[in-house]
Amino acid sequence: MSAPGLAEQIASDADEMEAPGRRDPFGTLRQRLIGSPLQSAVSFVGIAIVAVIVWHLLDWGVFNAVFFATEGPKSCEGATGACWAIIDARWRLIFFGLYPYELQWRSGLACIVLVAVGILSCVPRFWHASRLSALWLGGFATFYVLMRGGIFGLAPVSEEKWGGLSLTVFIFAAGVLVGMPMAIAGALLRRSRLPVIAGSFGLVIDCVRSLPLVTILFTAAVIVPFVLPEWLQGDKLYRVIFGFALFFSAYQAEIIRGGMQAIPPGQDEAARALGLGYWRRTFLITLPQAFRNALPPTISQFVITFKETSLVIIVGFFEIMASGNAAYGTGDWGFAYIEVYTFIALVYFVFVFSLSRYGAFLERTMRVGLH
Amino acid sequence: MRKQMMAGAAALLVGGLTAMPAAEAANGDTLKAVKERGTLLCTGHNGSYLGFAEVDDEGKWHGFDIDLCRAFAMAIFGTEYEDHLKIVPIGWAQRFPSLQSGDIDVIIKATGWTYNRDTDLGVQFSRPYLLAPARVMTRKDLGAESIADLEGGTICVPAGTTIERYVVEYAAAKDLDIEFLPIEKTEETDAAYLSGRCDGYGQWDVVLATVRLKADDPDAHVILPDVMNVEPIAMGMRSGDDNFVDIANWLLNAFWMAEVNGITADNVDEMKADPPNPGVAKLLGVTPGIGSQLGLEDDWAYNVIKAFGNFNDIWERNVGMDSPYKLDRGINSTYKDGGLFYPLVLD
Numbered sequence: 001m002s003a004p005g006l007a008e009q010i011a012s013d014a015d016e017m018e019a020p021g022r023r024d025p026f027g028t029l030r031q032r033l034i035g036s037p038l039q040s041a042v043s044f045v046g047i048a049i050v051a052v053i054v055w056h057l058l059d060w061g062v063f064n065a066v067f068f069a070t071e072g073p074k075s076c077e078g079a080t081g082a083c084w085a086i087i088d089a090r091w092r093l094i095f096f097g098l099y100p101y102e103l104q105w106r107s108g109l110a111c112i113v114l115v116a117v118g119i120l121s122c123v124p125r126f127w128h129a130s131r132l133s134a135l136w137l138g139g140f141a142t143f144y145v146l147m148r149g150g151i152f153g154l155a156p157v158s159e160e161k162w163g164g165l166s167l168t169v170f171i172f173a174a175g176v177l178v179g180m181p182m183a184i185a186g187a188l189l190r191r192s193r194l195p196v197i198a199g200s201f202g203l204v205i206d207c208v209r210s211l212p213l214v215t216i217l218f219t220a221a222v223i224v225p226f227v228l229p230e231w232l233q234g235d236k237l238y239r240v241i242f243g244f245a246l247f248f249s250a251y252q253a254e255i256i257r258g259g260m261q262a263i264p265p266g267q268d269e270a271a272r273a274l275g276l277g278y279w280r281r282t283f284l285i286t287l288p289q290a291f292r293n294a295l296p297p298t299i300s301q302f303v304i305t306f307k308e309t310s311l312v313i314i315v316g317f318f319e320i321m322a323s324g325n326a327a328y329g330t331g332d333w334g335f336a337y338i339e340v341y342t343f344i345a346l347v348y349f350v351f352v353f354s355l356s357r358y359g360a361f362l363e364r365t366m367r368v369g370l371h
Numbered sequence: 372m373r374k375q376m377m378a379g380a381a382a383l384l385v386g387g388l389t390a391m392p393a394a395e396a397a398n399g400d401t402l403k404a405v406k407e408r409g410t411l412l413c414t415g416h417n418g419s420y421l422g423f424a425e426v427d428d429e430g431k432w433h434g435f436d437i438d439l440c441r442a443f444a445m446a447i448f449g450t451e452y453e454d455h456l457k458i459v460p461i462g463w464a465q466r467f468p469s470l471q472s473g474d475i476d477v478i479i480k481a482t483g484w485t486y487n488r489d490t491d492l493g494v495q496f497s498r499p500y501l502l503a504p505a506r507v508m509t510r511k512d513l514g515a516e517s518i519a520d521l522e523g524g525t526i527c528v529p530a531g532t533t534i535e536r537y538v539v540e541y542a543a544a545k546d547l548d549i550e551f552l553p554i555e556k557t558e559e560t561d562a563a564y565l566s567g568r569c570d571g572y573g574q575w576d577v578v579l580a581t582v583r584l585k586a587d588d589p590d591a592h593v594i595l596p597d598v599m600n601v602e603p604i605a606m607g608m609r610s611g612d613d614n615f616v617d618i619a620n621w622l623l624n625a626f627w628m629a630e631v632n633g634i635t636a637d638n639v640d641e642m643k644a645d646p647p648n649p650g651v652a653k654l655l656g657v658t659p660g661i662g663s664q665l666g667l668e669d670d671w672a673y674n675v676i677k678a679f680g681n682f683n684d685i686w687e688r689n690v691g692m693d694s695p696y697k698l699d700r701g702i703n704s705t706y707k708d709g710g711l712f713y714p715l716v717l718d
Contacts, residue, residue, distance in 0.1 A: 093430055098415075098460070101429035160459050163430075222465055225472035236474070313417050316461040316469075322418045326426040329419025331695030335585045337558050 061342075073332035086336040087343050090327040094343070097163015097318035097326075103155060110146035111166040114139055114173055122358055124365070136177060143170060159237045163318030165347065171309045171319065174241045176302065179248035186253030187290075188282065191260060208250035214311055216243045221315035240312055248305050255301060259294030260286055292366050299359030303352050320344055396609035401476055402447070402618065402666050411447060413440035414466065414480040415458040421581040422690040422698075423481050432458050435689040436479045439500070439606070439622075442679050443477060446622050446671040450678070467492045470609060477619065478607035483533065488607065495610040497619035499603030502702055502711060503575040505537045508583065508594045513570060518547065518597045524570035525550045527563050537600040538573035561585060571595075575602070580696040601702070618665050620715070625672040628654055628714040629681035631705055636680040643673060650717045661717070682712070 033043040064081025069089035076083035087094070095111075096104045117139030121132055147166065150156035162170075189201040208216070220243030221236050233239065263286060271281045291298070310321040318326070324344045328337040405411050415432055416424040423436040432440075437458065444456035459475055466482065469475050471493060482488075483503070484496045507526060509515050518541065526542075528535040530553035542549045552569055554560040561582050564572040572582065576594055583589045606619045629635070632651050634642050639655065646652035653661055655676075656669040663669065679685055686700055687693045704710025 090428055093426055093428060096430060098426065098430045098432075101431070104430075158457065160457060163460075218464075222468040222472065222474075225474065226468075314462045314464065316417045316459065316465055318417065318460050322460070323426075325418030326416075329421060330425045330427075331421060331581060331584050334421065334581060 076336070082339050082342075083336045084339055084343075086328060086333050086339055090333070093164075094320065094323050094327050094340070095164045095166075097167065097320075097323040098161045099163060099166075100155075100157060100161065103149075103157060106146045106149070106154065106157075107162070107164070107166045110143045111169055113142045113146070114166075114169050118173060140174070140177075159235050162237070164323045165320050167317060168306075168309050168319045169351075171237075171241055171244060171312060171317075172306050175244035175248055175309075176305060177245075178241065179245035179252060182245060182249035183252035183256055184287065186249055187256035187260065190253065190257055205250045205253050208246055209254070211247075213244075213247050213308055214314060216247050217311060217315050219243065236315070237317070240315060240317070244305075244309075244312075248301070252298065252301055255294045255297045256287075256290050258297070259290035259292070262293045263289050295359065295363055295366065299355060299362075302359075303355055306351055306355065307348065320347065396612035396615070398612055399614045399666065401609065401612045401615040404473075405447060405476055410455055410457050411440075411444040411477070412457050412459055412475045413443060414475055414478050415460040416480065417460050417462045420481060422577060422694065422696055433689070435501075435685060436481060438679055438685050438689065439479045440477075442622060442626075442675040443479070443619070445675050445678060446618065446667055449668065449671075450674050466607070467494060470494065470607060476608070477615070481604055482607055483602040484605045485533075493610045494607040495612070495616050497606040497608070497616055498623055499605045500623050501577075501604040502601045503577060503604055504601045504702065505534050505573065505599040506576045506579060506594050506597060507538070507571045507573050507599075508564070508579040508592055509571045510567075511591050511593050515571075515595065518542070518549075518571070518595055518599075519545060521549055521571050522547050523549070525552055525568070526571035526573050527552045527554055527560050527569035528573045529553070529557065529560055530555045533600075533602060534573055534575065541597070541599040573599070576701075577690060577696070577698060580690070580698045584695055614666060618667065621661075621665060621672075622675065623682075624715050624717070625654060625675060626679070626682035626685065627705060627712055628717065629676045630683050631707055631714055634676055634681055635684065636677055639673060639676050653717050 032039070034040040060081045062081070064079060065084050066076045066079045066081070067084045067088065069075045069085035072089065073085075075085040092101070092104055096107045099107045117135055120126055121135055126132055126135060145151060145154070147162055147170075148157060148159070186201060186205055189197055190205060192198045192201070217240055220239040224239055225233055267285055267289070268281060271285045276284070309319060312319055313322045313325075321344060324340045328334060328340045414424075414436070419425045420434070420436075422434060424432060424434045425437075427433055440458060441452070441456060444452040448455040459469075461469055461475065461480070463480075466475075466478050466480060467488065470478055478494070481503075484499060488494045489496060507518050507521070509521060513521070513524075515521050526538060526549055528538050528551055535551070535553055539551055542551075549571075552563065554563055560572070563569050564582065565586055572579065574582070579594050583592045583594075586592055606623075608615050608619065628650065629639075632642075632647065632654075634651065634655075642651060643655040643657060646655060646657050649658070652658045655673045656662070656671075659669050661667075661669055662671050680688075682705070683691075683700070686703065690696045690698045691700065700708070700710060702711050705712045705714075
C-alpha cells in the first residue's frame with residue numbers, strides 16, 4: 001500500500017469515527033444509501049417495500065376511510081378503507097366508559113387534572129418533597145371529588161361506573177404513587193445491615209415478583225372479601241390499586257436497589273465521615289444518585305405499568321380496553337374492531353411515547369448536572 | 372400465550388376457591404339484604420357481549436340479560452327502580468366468586484346451568500330462560516348441508532369452552548376427520564373464520580348470528596342444522612335462598628305467561644281492567660296474592676310487563692327481528708309456537 005493510499009485510508013476512517021451530526025447529514029446519507037450500485041439496489045428495494053406498506057396504510061386509513069358517522073353505522077357501507085366513523089360516534093364511550101352521559105365532562109376534567117398534575121410534576125421547579133406531595137394530594141383530591149361527586153352539589157357516581165381513559169390514568173397514577181414509596185422502603189430494607197430484615201424483605205419482594213400480576217389483581221378483587229372483615233375491604237377499585245402498587249413496588253424496589261449498588265461505597269463512607277446521620281445520608285447522598293442511575297429502567301417500568309393497567313379488565317373494570325371492546329360490541333358496529341383497537345393503540349402511544357421522551361429529556365438534563 | 376396464562380391463573384384461583392366452603396344464604400336473606408341496601412347488584416360485562424349486554428353511545432347498558440336485570444330490580448323496587456340497580460361490570464371467571472362474596476346478588480350473564488356450578492360452586496339456578504344450541508356456521512359456497520360434509524376441513528372453536536368440547540365430541544362420535552382450531556379471543560376466532568382460515572365455526576347459534584353480521588355478505592353464510600348440544604342458560608343465585616330463586620322463577624314466568632295470554636306492554640292496562648281468566652287476574656294483581664308470598668308488592672308483574680313487554684318482546688328487541696341479529700326463536704319459543712318453553716301454573 002502506497003503512502004498516499006494509507007493517508008487516505010486513515011483520513012476516511014477518521015471521517016467515519018467523527019461524531020454523527022457534525023457533518024452534513026445528507027452527505028453521509030447519500031454516501032450510505034447510494035455509495036455503490038449494490039447499496040443503491042438494496043436501498044431502492046428497501047424504500048420500495050416501505051413505500052408500498054405506507055401507501056396501503058394511507059389508502060386504508062386515510063384515502064378510502066370514512067371519518068364521520070353522519071348516518072350512524074350505515075356511514076361505512078361500501079367503504080373499502082377504515083371506518084373511523086365508529087370513533088366519531090362512540091368516542092365518548094371509549095374515553096368515559098359507563099360514566100353517566102350528562103356528567104361525562106366531570107370524568108374528562110378529572111382525567112385532564114390528573115394528566116396536568118403528572119406533567120407539572122415533571123417540571124424541575126416542582127421537584128421538592130413538599131411541593132410534589134401537595135401537587136399530587138391536590139390532584140387526587142380533585143380527581144376524586146370530580147369523579148365520585150356527592151359534595152359541592154355534584155351528583156354522586158359510584159366507582160363501578162368509572163371507566164375509560166380516566167380510569168386507566170387513575171389506576172396508573174395511583175398505583176405508581178402508592179407503589180413508589182413502598183419501592184423505596186423495600187429497596188432500603190433489603191439493603192439493611194440487619195440480616196433478618198434484609199432477608200425477610202428480600203423474600204417478600206421475590207415472592208411478589210414471582211406471582212403473575214393477574215393473580216394479584218384477582219386476589220385483591222375477588223378473594224380479599226372472603227378473608228377480610230367488611231370494614232377493612234374498601235371498594236374493589238382501591239383493593240385492585242393496592243395490588244397494582246404492590247406489584248409495581250416489588251419491581252421498582254429492585255430497580256432502585258440496582259441504582260444504589262452502582263454508587264461507589266466511598267460516597268457513603270465519606271458522608272459518614274462528615275457525620276451525616278442515616279436519613280440524611282439516604283436522602284441527600286444515596287437516593288438522588290440511585291434514582292439518577294436507575295432512570296432508564298425506571299422509565300421503562302413506568303411504561304410497562306401503564307400498559308399493564310389493561311389487565312384490570314379481567315376483574316371487571318371498564319378501563320379503556322374494556323370500553324373499546326364495548327364500543328365495537330354491538331351488532332351495528334361489530335365489524336369495526338380494528339379501527340377501535342388502532343385508536344386505542346394511538347392513545348396508549350401518546351402516553352407511552354411522552355413518558356419515554358420525558359425520560360430521555362431527564363437523562364440529558366441530569367447528565368448535564370453531573371459534569 | 373399471555374392470554375392463556377391469564378386464563379390459567381384465573382382458573383387456578385377459581386379452582387382454589389371451590390375448596391373454600393361455599394357461603395350459604397338462608398331463605399329470604401338476599402331479598403332482605405337487597406332491600407336494606409336499597410340496591411340490587413346485577414351482572415354487567417367487562418366490555419360487551421353481543422345481544423346480551425351491550426353499551427350504547429351514551430354509556431347505557433342494553434341487552435337481553437340487562438333487560439332481565441332491570442326487570443328483577445323493578446319487581447323488587449317498583450317502577451322507580453333506576454337508582455336501585457347497580458349493573459356491576461364483571462369478567463367471566465369472576466362471576467361465581469363475586470356471587471359468593473356478595474359483590475353481586477344475581478348472575479344474569481348468559482350462564483349455563485352445570486353440575487359443578489350447582490354443587491361445588493354453591494350456586495342455585497332459576498329455570499332456564501334460554502337454550503343455547505351449539506351449531507356450526509359455514510360458507511354457502513362450500514355446499515355443506517350438515518357437519519358431516521365438512522370432513523377434511525377445519526372448524527374454529529373458542530378455546531376452553533364447553534362449545535369446544537361439544538364440537539370435538541360430536542365429530543368423534545360420528546367418526547368425522549375434521550381438524551379443530553381452538554382460539555382464545557372471540558375477535559380472533561371471528562377473524563379466522565371470516566378470513567377463510569377455517570371452513571366452519573362452532574358456537575352457539577346466537578353468537579353465530581352476531582358473527583354472520585360482520586361478514587361482507589351475511590347471506591353468504593349458513594348456520595348448519597345439526598344441533599350438537601344445547602346449554603340451558605339460567606340465572607344464578609347463592610344456594611340456600613329459596614325465596615330469591617322463587618322471585619327469579621316467577622319473574623321469568625310472568626313474561627312467558629304474558630306471552631301465551633297475548634299480554635303486551637300496550638294492552639296490559641286493558642287486560643288488567645278486564646282479565647280474560649283468573650290466572651291473568653292474579654298475574655296482574657287484580658286478585659291479590661302474587662306479591663305477598665314472595666315478599667313483593669302485588670303490582671310487580673304488571674309493572675315489569677308494562678315496562679318490558681312479554682318474553683317474545685324481550686327476545687325480538689335484543690336478539691330477534693327488531694335487533695341487528697335477526698335470530699328466529701326456534702326452540703326458544705313457547706310450546707304454542709313449537710318451542711320448549713312454558714309458563715308455570717299460577718293458582
